Amino acid sequence: MPKPSLIEDNLASQDCADCPIRHRAVCARCESDEMEALEEVKYYRTFQAGQTVIWSGDRMDFVASVVTGIASLTQTMEDGRRQMVGLLLPSDFIGRPGRQTAAYDVTAISDVVMCCFRRKPFEEMMVRTPRIAQRLLEMTLDELDAAREWMLLLGRKTAREKIASLIAIIGRRDAELRLRSTGNDLTFDLPLTREAMADYLGLTLETVSRQISALKRDGVIILEGKRHVTVPDFDRLLEEAGDDTDGGLLV
Amino acid sequence: MPKPSLIEDNLASQDCADCPIRHRAVCARCESDEMEALEEVKYYRTFQAGQTVIWSGDRMDFVASVVTGIASLTQTMEDGRRQMVGLLLPSDFIGRPGRQTAAYDVTAISDVVMCCFRRKPFEEMMVRTPRIAQRLLEMTLDELDAAREWMLLLGRKTAREKIASLIAIIGRRDAELRLRSTGNDLTFDLPLTREAMADYLGLTLETVSRQISALKRDGVIILEGKRHVTVPDFDRLLEEAGDDTDGGLLV
DNA sequence: TGTTCGCTTTGACGTGGATCAACCCAATGC
DNA sequence: GCATTGGGTTGATCCACGTCAAAGCGAACA
Structure with a gap:
C-alpha cells in the first residue's frame, strides 16, 4: 500500500489539532473531498432524537462512531425494567468487530450523526493495519474503566450522590469537548431527559427529579429552565x- | 526474529486443546522447560486467600493473567463503601498496557497463581506482534460485555435476583472450566464469602445471607454446609x- | 386564547433492603 | 475440656427510594 487509504488514515491517526473532537477517527470536519469514492465502505447516517439506531439482537453489519450528538446503549428485562449501560458521546465507538448481531439497544438521545464503516472491510483493514487494533484496544480499555466507575455508582452510591456524579461527568465531558479551561464555574446543558438520567443511574425519574430539586435548593447547582445547569463550585459538586478528590485527580 | 519468543507464543496463540484452561496465554501446563531463561520477563507469583495483590494507586510495572484461583478488583470510597468491579477467574487478564499505576485494589479471594510479564517488554512485544493487541482487544470486549451485564444487575435487579444471577454466573463458569456437559443438574462450590458476594452485588452481607436462605427454602438451590451448592433446575434459577432466556441463549 | 402533548415536579404512602444487635457454629489453639 | 475467632444466620427496626396519583408548565398548534 503506497498511500494509506482514507479510512485507515481516519482511524489510525491519534489527534486532530484543529477541531473540538479529539480523534480524527471520528471527526467529520477533518474530511477531505475524496469522500464520495468510498461511499461503499464509509458513510454517514443521521438519526433524530428518540429514534432507535438498532435493536438488541438485530443483524449489524457495520461499526460506527459518533460524530455529533448523544446516543445510549440500554438493556431491557422482559418486564420492562431498563438500564443504560453505555452513553455514547462524540468520538465514542459502537459495534464489535467479529460480532454480527447487536448486543444492546442503541437509541439516539439527541439528534445524532454517525460515521459508519461496513464491517467486513473494516475487519480486513484491522488485520492489515495493526495501529487500528491498538487504538481500538485503548478506547475499549477507557470504556471499561468508565463502566467500572459506573458500577461503583450503581452499587453503592445514594440517589443524591448519583445525580451529583452524573452532573459532574457531563460537565467534565462538556468542558473537555469545548477545550474550555476547567475553571471553577461551569455552565452547560443536560443533554438527557429525567427518564434517561433515571435509566443511567438505576433510579426512577421521580427520584431523579426530587434530587435535582434538592441539589438546586442547597445551592450545589443553579438551574435555568429544566436543562441548563450552572455549577458555581465544582469541588463542592x-x-x-x-x-x-485527591486534589481533583481521579486515580 | 526467526523464531517467536516464548512469550509471544504463549500470548498470541488462541486455544490450548489439552488443558482445561482455554487460552495458552495463561495456561501453566503448556509451558516448556525453557522457562528459566525468561525469568526476567515472565514469572509466576502466588498469593494466599485474602492477600492483597496490589493497591489502587500503587506503581504497577507488570501485567498478568490468572492461572488458578480467584481474585477481585474492588473500588473503595473514602467512607469505606466498597464495590467489586471485576471478578478475575483463570484466564482473565489484569493490568493495562500504557498505564503504570493500578486503578483498583486487587485481592486474592482464594489462593491464586498469576503469570506475570514485565510491562515494558510486554508493551514492546505488543507493537511487534499485532496478534497480541487483537487478542487483548477481544478479551477486553468480553470483559466490557460482562461489565454491562453486571450494570443491569446492579441498577435494576432485586436482591433475590442478584443472588440468583451470581449463583448462575459462577455455576456456568464452573461448568465451562470443567468442560462438563451443561446438564440441568449442577453442583459446585461458591468460591466467595458472603461479604465478597455482597461487594459483588451491591448489597450487605446480611441481605445476601437472607436471600440465600430464601432460595434454599424455596428449593431453587440446595446447600450443603455454607459453600457447596447444588442447582436442581438451572432454568428455574x-x-x-x-x-x-430465549432458549437459554443470552443475546 | 384555549387545547393538547411531553416532560417535569410534587405529594402521600408503602416497602425492600440497610442497620444494629444478638446469636450460631465449626475450626483452631491451649 | 474451654476460650477464641471468623464466618454465617436471624430478628427487630428504620428510612431511602419506589409507587401511585395529581398537578404544573412550556411548546406547538388551531
Missing part, C-alpha cells in the same frame, strides 16, 4: 458525588 | 435471576 464532586464532594456531593462522593468522589475521591 | 435463571428465571429467578430475571435473565432473558
Whole structure:
C-alpha cells in the first residue's frame, strides 16, 4: 500500500489539532473531498432524537462512531425494567468487530450523526493495519474503566450522590469537548431527559427529579429552565458525588 | 526474529486443546522447560486467600493473567463503601498496557497463581506482534460485555435476583472450566464469602445471607454446609435471576 | 386564547433492603 | 475440656427510594 487509504488514515491517526473532537477517527470536519469514492465502505447516517439506531439482537453489519450528538446503549428485562449501560458521546465507538448481531439497544438521545464503516472491510483493514487494533484496544480499555466507575455508582452510591456524579461527568465531558479551561464555574446543558438520567443511574425519574430539586435548593447547582445547569463550585459538586478528590485527580 | 519468543507464543496463540484452561496465554501446563531463561520477563507469583495483590494507586510495572484461583478488583470510597468491579477467574487478564499505576485494589479471594510479564517488554512485544493487541482487544470486549451485564444487575435487579444471577454466573463458569456437559443438574462450590458476594452485588452481607436462605427454602438451590451448592433446575434459577432466556441463549 | 402533548415536579404512602444487635457454629489453639 | 475467632444466620427496626396519583408548565398548534 503506497498511500494509506482514507479510512485507515481516519482511524489510525491519534489527534486532530484543529477541531473540538479529539480523534480524527471520528471527526467529520477533518474530511477531505475524496469522500464520495468510498461511499461503499464509509458513510454517514443521521438519526433524530428518540429514534432507535438498532435493536438488541438485530443483524449489524457495520461499526460506527459518533460524530455529533448523544446516543445510549440500554438493556431491557422482559418486564420492562431498563438500564443504560453505555452513553455514547462524540468520538465514542459502537459495534464489535467479529460480532454480527447487536448486543444492546442503541437509541439516539439527541439528534445524532454517525460515521459508519461496513464491517467486513473494516475487519480486513484491522488485520492489515495493526495501529487500528491498538487504538481500538485503548478506547475499549477507557470504556471499561468508565463502566467500572459506573458500577461503583450503581452499587453503592445514594440517589443524591448519583445525580451529583452524573452532573459532574457531563460537565467534565462538556468542558473537555469545548477545550474550555476547567475553571471553577461551569455552565452547560443536560443533554438527557429525567427518564434517561433515571435509566443511567438505576433510579426512577421521580427520584431523579426530587434530587435535582434538592441539589438546586442547597445551592450545589443553579438551574435555568429544566436543562441548563450552572455549577458555581465544582469541588463542592464532586464532594456531593462522593468522589475521591485527591486534589481533583481521579486515580 | 526467526523464531517467536516464548512469550509471544504463549500470548498470541488462541486455544490450548489439552488443558482445561482455554487460552495458552495463561495456561501453566503448556509451558516448556525453557522457562528459566525468561525469568526476567515472565514469572509466576502466588498469593494466599485474602492477600492483597496490589493497591489502587500503587506503581504497577507488570501485567498478568490468572492461572488458578480467584481474585477481585474492588473500588473503595473514602467512607469505606466498597464495590467489586471485576471478578478475575483463570484466564482473565489484569493490568493495562500504557498505564503504570493500578486503578483498583486487587485481592486474592482464594489462593491464586498469576503469570506475570514485565510491562515494558510486554508493551514492546505488543507493537511487534499485532496478534497480541487483537487478542487483548477481544478479551477486553468480553470483559466490557460482562461489565454491562453486571450494570443491569446492579441498577435494576432485586436482591433475590442478584443472588440468583451470581449463583448462575459462577455455576456456568464452573461448568465451562470443567468442560462438563451443561446438564440441568449442577453442583459446585461458591468460591466467595458472603461479604465478597455482597461487594459483588451491591448489597450487605446480611441481605445476601437472607436471600440465600430464601432460595434454599424455596428449593431453587440446595446447600450443603455454607459453600457447596447444588442447582436442581438451572432454568428455574435463571428465571429467578430475571435473565432473558430465549432458549437459554443470552443475546 | 384555549387545547393538547411531553416532560417535569410534587405529594402521600408503602416497602425492600440497610442497620444494629444478638446469636450460631465449626475450626483452631491451649 | 474451654476460650477464641471468623464466618454465617436471624430478628427487630428504620428510612431511602419506589409507587401511585395529581398537578404544573412550556411548546406547538388551531
